[in-house]
Amino acid sequence: xxxxxxxxxxxxxxxxxLRKLDELTEAGITRISSFDLGHQLGLTPSQIRQDFSxxxxxGQQGYGYNVAALREQVAAILGMDRGFHAxxxxxxxxxxxxxxxxxxxxxxxxxLCAFDIKPELIGTELSGVPIRDMAEMERFLSDNAVDxxxxxxxxxxxxxxTERLTACGIGAIWxxxxxxxxxxxxxxxxxxxxxxxxxxxxxYFISERKDEEAIRAAKAEKxxxxxxxxx
Amino acid sequence: xxxxxxxxxxxxxxxxxLRKLDELTEAGITRISSFDLGHQLGLTPSQIRQDFSxxxxxGQQGYGYNVAALREQVAAILGMDRGFHAxxxxxxxxxxxxxxxxxxxxxxxxxLCAFDIKPELIGTELSGVPIRDMAEMERFLSDNAVDxxxxxxxxxxxxxxTERLTACGIGAIWxxxxxxxxxxxxxxxxxxxxxxxxxxxxxYFISERKDEEAIRAAKAEKxxxxxxxxx
DNA sequence: TAGATTGTTAATCGATTAACAATC
DNA sequence: TAGATTGTTAATCGATTAACAATC
Numbered sequence: 001x002x003x004x005x006x007x008x009x010x011x012x013x014x015x016x017x018l019r020k021l022d023e024l025t026e027a028g029i030t031r032i033s034s035f036d037l038g039h040q041l042g043l044t045p046s047q048i049r050q051d052f053s054x055x056x057x058x059g060q061q062g063y064g065y066n067v068a069a070l071r072e073q074v075a076a077i078l079g080m081d082r083g084f085h086a087x088x089x090x091x092x093x094x095x096x097x098x099x100x101x102x103x104x105x106x107x108x109x110x111x112l113c114a115f116d117i118k119p120e121l122i123g124t125e126l127s128g129v130p131i132r133d134m135a136e137m138e139r140f141l142s143d144n145a146v147d148x149x150x151x152x153x154x155x156x157x158x159x160x161x162t163e164r165l166t167a168c169g170i171g172a173i174w175x176x177x178x179x180x181x182x183x184x185x186x187x188x189x190x191x192x193x194x195x196x197x198x199x200x201x202x203x204y205f206i207s208e209r210k211d212e213e214a215i216r217a218a219k220a221e222k223x224x225x226x227x228x229x230x231x
Numbered sequence: 232x233x234x235x236x237x238x239x240x241x242x243x244x245x246x247x248x249l250r251k252l253d254e255l256t257e258a259g260i261t262r263i264s265s266f267d268l269g270h271q272l273g274l275t276p277s278q279i280r281q282d283f284s285x286x287x288x289x290g291q292q293g294y295g296y297n298v299a300a301l302r303e304q305v306a307a308i309l310g311m312d313r314g315f316h317a318x319x320x321x322x323x324x325x326x327x328x329x330x331x332x333x334x335x336x337x338x339x340x341x342x343l344c345a346f347d348i349k350p351e352l353i354g355t356e357l358s359g360v361p362i363r364d365m366a367e368m369e370r371f372l373s374d375n376a377v378d379x380x381x382x383x384x385x386x387x388x389x390x391x392x393t394e395r396l397t398a399c400g401i402g403a404i405w406x407x408x409x410x411x412x413x414x415x416x417x418x419x420x421x422x423x424x425x426x427x428x429x430x431x432x433x434x435y436f437i438s439e440r441k442d443e444e445a446i447r448a449a450k451a452e453k454x455x456x457x458x459x460x461x462x
Numbered sequence: 463t464a465g466a467t468t469g470t471t472a473a474t475c476g477a478t479t480a481a482c483a484a485t486c
Numbered sequence: 487t488a489g490a491t492t493g494t495t496a497a498t499c500g501a502t503t504a505a506c507a508a509t510c
Contacts, residue, residue: 007477011435015428019411033491042413045491046479053493061492062486078431079438093328098426101324107427108434147437172437174430180250182273189440191433195329195424196338197246199405200309202422203339204242206378206403207310209420238501264467276467277503284469292468293510467510474503481496486489 006054013051014078016041021071033064080108085146086174088114089161090153091121091131094176098152099126112144141168152176237285244282245309247272252302264295311339316377317405319345320392321384322352322362325407329383330357343375372399383407 020041024032034048041048052058052065058073059065075081086109088095095114104111116122117134124131132140140146149165151158151173158177165173165188172189175181181190251272255263265276272279283289283296289304290296306312317340319326326345335342347353348365355362363371371377380396382389382404389408396404396419403420406412412421 009477012428012432014435015425015431016411018431019409019425019428023411035491041411044479046481047477049491049493050478057493059492060486061484062490064491077435079434080431082434082438082441084434084437093324093332097324097328102426107430109430148433171440172433174433178250180247180254180272189433189436191429191436193424193426193429194246194250195333197243197250198422198424199338199340200246200249200311201242202379202403202405202420203310203313203315204245204308205420205422206315207313209402210313240501266467275503277505278501280467280469281502288469290468291510292508293466295467465510468508470506470508472503472505475501477498477500479496479498482494483492484494485492 010051010054013043014074017051018071018074018078021067021074024067025071030067031064032067034059037065075108078108082108084109084148085144086111086148086150087137087140087146088129088150088152089134089137089165090114090151090157091116091118091126092152092154095150095152096126098150098176099129109148111150112146113140115140137164138168141165141170146170148172148174150174150176151181155179241282241285244274245305248282249302249305249309252298252305255298256302261298262295263298265290268296306339309339313339315340315379316375317342317379317381318368318371318377319360319381319383320365320368320396321345321382321388322347322349322357323383323385326381326383327357329381329407330360340379342381343377344371346371368395369399372396372401377401379403379405381405381407382412386410 017037020037034045037043038045038048049059052070052073055077056073058070086104088098088111091099091114095116099111099114111129114126114129114131115134115137116131121131122133149170149172151161151165153161155177158175158179158181162173162181166186170188172191173181175190175192178194178196181192248268251268265279268274269276269279280290283301283304286304286308289301317335319329319342322330322345326347330342330345342360345357345360345362346365346368347362352362353364380401380403382392382396384392386408389406389410389412393404393412397417401419403422404412406421406423409425409427412423
């Protein structure tokens with residue numbers, strides 16, 4: 001597989017391709033053209049072909065793409081076959097929801113264990129994943145090759161825990177706290193799930209639409225009034 | 232406030248500005264230049280100024296931006312002062328986590344109620360929010376002005392519930408299911424929280440970095456070998 | 463006033479789209 | 487073979503960056 005520098009936009013589209021390809025597989029569809037795939041995702045055929053061509057030649061002239069083969073290629077591009085190791089920090093509501101509902105292995109990850117400070121949780125298991133004492137985190141991280149720390153601690157603890165993780169030399173953080181961890185000096189990879197950013201973007205779009213509707217309504221009313229005066 | 236067509240990228244940066252401005256406020260900082268703000272967010276001063284200039288003139292030559300005033304402008308841009316109404320569909324782990332931990336009102340939203348099908352939940356409250364029977368959803372939506380449905384049902388139910396919501400004429404969905412709801416025919420606003428997309432993007436970046444490291448290591452080894460043969 | 467910093471126009475850069483030869 | 491559709495090159499479009507006059 002090619003690995004040239006690929007733009008962020010392309011990379012962010014890859015998981016969507018994966019999801020769509022899985023959906024097609026489930027629907028029993030075995031081949032698809034860039035035209036149809038683009039149509040289903042709201043993208044142009046050109047973009048589909050450009051995106052995949054960043055990584056190799058996965059299609060066939062006159063045929064299109066084989067769904068199963070393309071799915072495997074996308075999975076490989078995303079690193080789903082690498083078996084990365086993750087640990088979860090913080091077994092609050094979000095942490096528990098992740099352990100109980102989010103299937104790490106479906107995406108190629110192994111969740112080794114979780115950490116928390118609550119004594120009643122320490123030593124127990126959830127969905128087969130052991131919960132350890134937060135105090136043992138450093139030791140565990142030095143004894144085990146861990147690729148990602150899933151950060152699900154309360155807001156107030158976010159920075160302190162991040163410092164500890166950085167000190168351990170962790171390479172990546174999947175950040176569920178509403179704290180901006182991005183640090184220009186650090187080269188740790190941070191991927192954020194910012195619920196509030198997402199909701200506020202939606203809030204913007206709803207506002208925009210309401211304003212547009214209000215303008216349309218005002219125009220319509222003005223028109224109706226003008227009509228009435230004309231008569 | 233201006234409301235010209237603003238690009239998606241600009242809008243997605245607004246919530247980050249809001250967060251940073253809140254952080255500055257908490258730290259007691261009352262003014263900031265585009266240079267400093269950009270530095271703290273990893274953006275150029277030009278971009279900061281361009282972004283805000285989409286909505287008006289919020290700064291002052293020779294001074295910069297007043298943190299509190301800018302924060303209020305950004306909040307208004309995002310529609311945080313509009314008091315949008317939301318309902319939650321599905322009180323599983325994610326739904327419960329949202330009710331217990333996510334402060335809708337902090338972002339200007341009112342969570343009116345939640346819906347579920349489990350009899351033991353119906354009629355109870357969580358964080359002061361009543362849980363109703365899913366069967367009453369249509370009636371509730373026609374009796375109340377609801378701007379957003381927060382979709383947190385199991386994967387299998389996602390499409391069916393979306394159809395019901397669309398039939399009710401709901402304007403926006405905040406989608407926590409791992410299902411691609413985007414429908415080219417519908418003009419419903421959909422904002423996705425796709426955990427797996429986020430993790431897979433991170434997976435890509437980790438893979439990329441590991442590959443780069445492997446290449447570097449291979450080069451170093453080759454060099455060392457060449458050196459040994461030279462001696 | 464002098465220094466700082468904005469808002470905006472112009473220049474650059476990068477991403478998307480279109481076009482088409484290659485070929486299954 | 488003819489039709490379909492790729493991969494890639496060139497053209498277009500849009501977003502970011504740089505520059506600078508305006509002005510606090």
